[in-house]
Amino acid sequence: MQDPTMPKPDVVHDEATERPEKLTDNSGIVRVPLTEDDSKSICRKTDRTILVILAWVYFLQILDKTVLGYGATFGLQKDTGLTGNEYSLVGSIGPIAQLAWQPFSSYLIVKVPHRILMPSLCLGWGLAQTCMAACHNFGSLMAARFFLGLFEAGCLPLFGVITSQWYRRAEQPIRIAAWYSTNGLATIVAAALSYGLAKIESDVLKPWQM
16 A cells, blocks of 8 residues: 655656657658658759759750750851741751650659669750751651651650659649749850851851851
8 A cells, every 4th residue: 555645756657758759651651750840851952853853854945945046046047048937847846756755755654763764865855856966858857857846745744744743733833943944044045145156257167167
């Protein structure tokens, strides 16, 4: 029998309160509890890696799309012998290829790992754009711009999927706006870059081929 004169302990030992909270849900997935500071830290690290890559790649893609217009300013139509509506067709074949290839791009985005798909798409449209410097007639320009549009078809939806995978819903709008805003920046840079490259004197390459 307990002596009533003895002081009661300040802390009551309860085994139920000392058991750690379960971190595994019903589906067997281990859940790691995070504080708001942890979430902000992870978001900043993701910005320094994923967001920077998305912004830079989209910037380069817009540069490629604007090359044709600046090339025409420096004599592309004359050097390649484009007549009539041929220049308009060269400019239109890229979006047509993107539209035609979009269902296949959606399939590839689901089936191919993104770490493989994105570098492959970037390599493809980079090679297609480089081949434009070797074009000397309407047919070769059409082929180069067709493959450029084909490889660029999967980039924009792939960027959206990657953003949704790496960021929470509340964080996605500002990140999409960040890499999509490089559209205007690339247009500004492309004008200055094209003007500077066209001033390079060469006995082999024309100004628009630079």
